[in-house]
Amino acid sequence: MKTESESTLRQIPAGIWVLGFVSMLMDISSEMIHSLLPLFMVTTLGATAFAVGIIEGVAESTALIVKVFSGALSDYLGKRKGLAVFGYALGAITKPLFAIAPGIGIVLTARLLDRVGKGIRGAPRDALVADIAPAHLRGAAFGLRQSLDTVGAFIGPLLAVGLMLLWANDFRAIFWLAVIPATMAVALLLFGISEPERVGGTPRVNPIRRENLKRLDSAYWWVVGIGTVFTLARFSEAFLVLRAHQGGIPLALVPLVMVAMNLIYAASAYPFGKLSDRVSHTAMLVIGLIVLIFADLVLAASNHWSVVLTGVALWGVHMGITQGLLATMVADTAPADLRGTAYGLFNLMSGLAMLVASGLAGLLWDQLGAASTFYAGAGFCCVALLGLAWKPARIRAD
Numbered sequence: 224m225k226t227e228s229e230s231t232l233r234q235i236p237a238g239i240w241v242l243g244f245v246s247m248l249m250d251i252s253s254e255m256i257h258s259l260l261p262l263f264m265v266t267t268l269g270a271t272a273f274a275v276g277i278i279e280g281v282a283e284s285t286a287l288i289v290k291v292f293s294g295a296l297s298d299y300l301g302k303r304k305g306l307a308v309f310g311y312a313l314g315a316i317t318k319p320l321f322a323i324a325p326g327i328g329i330v331l332t333a334r335l336l337d338r339v340g341k342g343i344r345g346a347p348r349d350a351l352v353a354d355i356a357p358a359h360l361r362g363a364a365f366g367l368r369q370s371l372d373t374v375g376a377f378i379g380p381l382l383a384v385g386l387m388l389l390w391a392n393d394f395r396a397i398f399w400l401a402v403i404p405a406t407m408a409v410a411l412l413l414f415g416i417s418e419p420e421r422v423g424g425t426p427r428v429n430p431i432r433r434e435n436l437k438r439l440d441s442a443y444w445w446v447v448g449i450g451t452v453f454t455l456a457r458f459s460e461a462f463l464v465l466r467a468h469q470g471g472i473p474l475a476l477v478p479l480v481m482v483a484m485n486l487i488y489a490a491s492a493y494p495f496g497k498l499s500d501r502v503s504h505t506a507m508l509v510i511g512l513i514v515l516i517f518a519d520l521v522l523a524a525s526n527h528w529s530v531v532l533t534g535v536a537l538w539g540v541h542m543g544i545t546q547g548l549l550a551t552m553v554a555d556t557a558p559a560d561l562r563g564t565a566y567g568l569f570n571l572m573s574g575l576a577m578l579v580a581s582g583l584a585g586l587l588w589d590q591l592g593a594a595s596t597f598y599a600g601a602g603f604c605c606v607a608l609l610g611l612a613w614k615p616a617r618i619r620a621d
Contacts, residue, residue: 231363231497238355239364241415242348243371248408249311250372253337254379254485255401256321258478259387260330261461262468263394268327272465276585278327279459280578282334286570289342294350294567298560303347303354304418310344311412313337315405322398346566353554353562354419359500361554365547366496370489373542375404377485380478387475439565443556447569449508449610450549454576456515456603457542458584458596460484463522463535466593470526483532484539491543499548509611511544516604523597534597 264270264278293310297303313336320333349365356364379401386397460481467480499507518537521530550566557565580603587595 231360232367234357234360235364235367236355236357238416238418239352239368240371241411242352243368245311245408245412245415246348246368246372247375247378248404248411249314250375251379251382252318252401252403252405252408253314254376254481255383255386255404256318256398257461258380258383258464258481259394259397260321260334261464262474262477264327264330265465265468266474267394268324268330270327271585272462272588273582273585274327275461275465276459276581276583276588278331278334279461280581280585281331282338285335286338286342286345286574289339291346291564291567291571293343294346294563294565294570297347297350297563302418303351303563304412304416306347307344307351308409308413310340310342310347311405311409313340313343315340315402315409318402318405319399321401322395342570346563346570349550349553349566350562351418352550354559362499362547362551363493363497365550365554366493366499369492369496369543369547369550373485373489373492377482377489380481380485383478384476384482387478392475436564438558438561439568440556443553443565446549446552446556447572449607450569451572451576452603452607452610453512453545453549454573455580456512456519456600456607457538458580458600459577460538461581462584462588462593462596463531463538465588466522466526467528467531467535469593470528470531472528472531480531480535484535484542487536487539488542491540492547495544496547496551499551504548504552505611507544507548509608511541511548512604512608512611514544515541516601519597519601519604523594523601526593 261275261279264275265272270278293306297306300306317333317337317340320329320336324330324333352364352368353361383397386400387393390396463480463484464477467477468474472480495507514537518534518541521537522534524530549569553565553569554562583599584596587599
């Protein structure tokens, strides 16, 4: 007899699964590099924590800002796949730059180009998920794609750990190997999915004209505001890696903290996504923030490996609760023909917040110590909780 979960998974369209596996392969590639990159910058290239924070903040915010333009363009064209393929391809061809980087400048260039690729593909891909998924399964669809994405995000660091042990901490050889799954992701997206036709031959219009932007109402902008404060509270995960290294975990084993986080994230994203189709979105956001507060307080308390892993695990639960949920809330509050633009604007604000958060996190780390960085994150969580006290009527409350 089929369980309810099996029945839901069978109803999810094949295109969502393909997008999930594409995300998984690219995340394997990216996390093989990114789980080692903070250590590579600090131990091999001599960077400070502030430099790591600025590079990560600029890179991640670039990705999120670019999503504005790619999302709006996908709405104008009525096509998402071509932009997504281009974005994934750009990400794939930047991987060798990390392997040959002689200094911070090339690392920054590679990160920026890689994140531009992520920005180009992100909003069209999310809009494509919303276009393909039935409305009553939208939360489950976003949760499934996020779960598969996050499977890649823990396989990547796990491979990095094994190869660091096998190849005597040879960062550059691992970075070269990361090219393979990135190339596979591009091929799967190119040949494995067809997008829905433009509904009813809808004429092309400029999605960022004033009359169109006015169709994004207060419920949508409330989601944007909450997502922005969430990003301030959850700075770059590079600082989780640095916290683990600070506690004396051997260099080759440090990426295991990202394996732990992403394992929890992957396991929780689909169940929480499915749950979000039935319960109050606001209540789930509150729970997610409370979990992040506990994660920050635990990480601030000690750098002992057991404490760090506990904090990292809580961080993963928070991600599982909130990331697919926020994507679902954007889809629920934006008109269908403006979804790409809506995701782009959402990510623009999150990108600016990421730049501020990561720079501030690195500055606090260097000047006041690691604990202050995590206490500041907990403080921003409290601000977000205050924002949740008011919500527009169109936000699900039952």
